[in-house]
Amino acid sequence: MMYRLPAAAGEWIDRWCEFSFEFEGRSFKGYAGDTITSALAAAGEMTLGRSFKYHRPRGIHSFANHDANNLFQVVSPSSGSVPNVRGDVTPLVDGMRVTAVNTVGGLKRDRARFIEWLAPFLPVGFYYKAFHGKRFPRWERRIRAMSGLGAIAANAPRMRTPKRYAFCDVLVIGAGPSGLAAALSAADAGARVLLVDENARAGGCGRWSGASAGEIESIIDRVAATPSIELLTSTYAAGYYADHWVALVEPTRMTKVRAGAVVFATGVIEQPAVFRNNDLPGVMSGSAAQRLLHRHGIAPGKRVAIITANREGYELARVLRTHGIPVAAVLDLRAGPGGDSYGLGDLRCVAGVIPQEAIAGRGGAVRALRIRTDNDGSSATETIACDAVLVSVGFAPASGLLAQSGATWQYDAALQQHLPAKLPPGIFAAGRVNGVYDYAARRQDGRDAGAEAAAHARGGHEGTRALKPESIRQVSHPYPVFAHPRGRDFVDLDEDIQVKDLLNSAQEGFDSAELLKRFSTLGMGPSQGKHSNLHGARILMRARDATLADTALTTQRPFYHPVALKQLAGMGFHPERRSALHDRHAALDAKFMTVGGWQRPEYYRLAGLARTESIFEEVRAVREGAGLIDVSTLGKIEISGPDAGAFLDRVYAGTFSDLRVGMTRYGLLLDEAGIVRDDGVIARLGEQRYYFTTTTGGAANVYRELLLWNARWRMDCAFVNATGHRAAFNLAGPASREVLQSLTDIPLSEEAFPFLAVREGKVADVPARILRAGFVSSLGFEIHVPYRSAGRLWDALMARAGVRAFGVEAQRVLRLEKGHAIVAQDTDNLTNPFEAGLGWAVRMGKPFFVGQRSLRIHVRRGARQKLIGFELAPPADGAPLIGEANLLIQNGNIAGRVTSIAHSPTLGRTIGLAMASPALSEPGSNLVIRASDGRQVGARVVRTPFVGAV
């Protein structure tokens, strides 16, 4: 730990707790409280990664969670190999194995570093120009293989991280001096406050920007002692959404917080100076050096040079000297430091500096800085030996989140910074993001913002705060960009974008901030332009002979920092429905499948039989005796009231107000375009009481649709969605009547209980509704009972001799044999009832029903397709398998598609339904179906149903 300084008050590390870890296969030591980056910096590791495009060596730049070149691949026993771990903020853990990302063969001997030699052939936007046309996929694969960051481990364990919702009156983002003041002020006003900071501890830059010794700690103690403030550290606000909804990302949890008001005390981001080799390891921002010093007790170098254009640079020099770190010189870009150098004694301060070039040593890190000075008309160059160049030339507001909230910005020429121009109601800015830099002024700004946010949360404040100009001083150089004829003057360290790249982009016509961004990829790396957007805009505006006030900023969108997918996925809640008979199905060795969110038996496994044979046995049971299927998944809706019949007449394509009590009728639900959306059986239980079914997947949508229609029509009827509260079975087959009669007193003879009748009564002492149905067989009874009684009735039915349970697959075969279409399988989003062969269920003569007007147009135009039945020619050995969605071919053109197909054990041949061109719909027509393997198979159109009265 050659760069570790002696212990100092307020540091974040625990020197009594030492950790061992590996980096690039070598062993290192660090302390608890270190991050990966700080532990490596303490060991003197200047090069931490390779750049994205040219694979140049890179080190610490901001140490503020914005450095795209300080991402690591980390292997730990608990979470496996994790890519793109942000070293600036990820705590060091004992035993960690860390490697740099984006290298070929390791960090030091990265074989991909030759790419930099090819830089002249890789100008800005080269891939747009070079890699288009037919060869693009090949190039894309190569580029993807070469570029990128960490490697995804396919065997990484699934991390189930929780999400939670939280609520507060005032959310304060940023726990620096202004954020802490805002939180206390809001709490004093009676607000419940949530204070978040992305750093491991609160305090921000307060410790090195004006607070007296121990002052920040004292304020943090006050915050901790205030019950109405909850402080979350190591937590960043990833995105702002409407109505003060903010996503907070903690290390192992995501919190979605709804706030009454939000104070953005997000601070500023120190911007680099652009000069040749400004990306060398050892060139870093002044605030990065402050963080290393104050938080982790690390010297940024053995002999440092400071490039500055503000008071902060001189403050940094003072701090370094206090810690005994030699400062070679303070190099001021301005003509003179004014009073900023006061008290620095014999420290060499040079004004009017133009940085020329950072010079790399053998290991690739900086060893010297070449500068030029232009003073009093004379020009001189000088090379300053140093192993660290600290840059403090200006700041950009950390505006990403604030911009997401709808704040607008204006460029303040006096401050050389964008400032909030207009804030939406309930949004407040405080501190340096607001252009207020001096410590006392920041605290006051925070107090004001906190009080006003609390007032807003109580509903008492709608105004927006005005800036206090007297608190503003210029801290940013207007153009710290010093282009070099030989380039390597990097504007964007994420994407290796140089000054000439931006100038060339502008010259090619991409001369707005948005166009420049997309052509050059400026600001499109992991840091999303936090260090580059401002300078990019400055360069562009100067090229256009304009000012920053003349351009708009690019749009800021979530997320502010990258968010791990595990945290977005959370625990992965996927609602799953089970019928009342689920355990009974499992006991019968059902193979379950998911249908419309329900777990349904696909079929029941029979010992010694394969899947298909088991299904065929179930089919045979229904055709020859009695089969029982659980159809609890059907939507089940009740509608009652004087207007119930009239309502159904308006919603469904058929007529139901004239349906006799005790009878059922098929119902077809269309949308306003006349397209088939759902179907079911509608039963009239009383004069003002109907009960009807919907498809399994359509229940919730149909119910919602009915409520929506009646919200418009205001008819006198009430709806109940009984889908989950009622179970239902279909007892089908020639023996079904006999089986059911043995369990009920309801007369079931053909005369007493004809086809399409409905009766209410008891079956096996369970109150039931019985519908005479014919979906899978000519004789069948649908029995609907309360959920909790279902098991009893199922057991009673299954105990009868010859009754066999059948599953969804057998049901599909059975209904296909009967020629019945399934909505959404045999129809699609373009199918009207006439095309689906369901015109018989439509009463066009009614005064109105949903979809009627469109249907009239469909009728005038004629059918574009028709649902037909077909059977395959007897298969030859090795004949290709036809599947659903295979195409019908006529004269080399697509003439339809197969919608259902199955082998019928009853008929001994393969049958199916297809949506076909009307020209092919005549029974006896020959079809050609193209199988999935490309071969063509003959088929013949036949009438449906395929089987008769069974």
Add this chain to the structure above:
Amino acid sequence: MNLDPTWLAKALPQRRVGVKGPRAAEALKQLGLAVPTRPNCWAPMLTQDREDSWNVVGRLGFTEFFVEERGEAAGVQALEQLTAEDFAGAYPVLREDVGLVLGGDRVTDALAQVCNVNFNALDIAQRPIVMTLMVGVSVLVLPQQQPDGAIYRIWCDPSFGTYLWETLEEVVHKMPGRNQ
């Protein structure tokens, strides 16, 4: 007494029924059952002239009610009978819900992981009833103050019962401080 900071239990089997329609409140009144005056709140039923908070009438919006009663459930039976006899404007609603109970000192922390309603902001004394989504499932939530602290009675469509139970159980199990 459960010492876990959060606990989950299955509610004892009770009898439930719903009533819906423009005259639903009238039907309740006719049977002498409590009628919550405001939407989305509940009222205890009277058992032997004493309020029994386990037997509740919940008002779900303006024209729908949910009644749960333990024991003989005379009120539920009477309501079932009345609405089955075509009491115009009041229609029976079959309620086969699964009932769960969440409780413990940190129960609202657990609820915050599964539902976006701010339960801390509810005034339990006002007897609110909340219709919302919990882990993707429509639920009724009825907070009640019990001698050991607040509990949250939860009902859902029975077909979601297993999923809701298992998911809540996992969340509760992972709550900090739970005895495992």
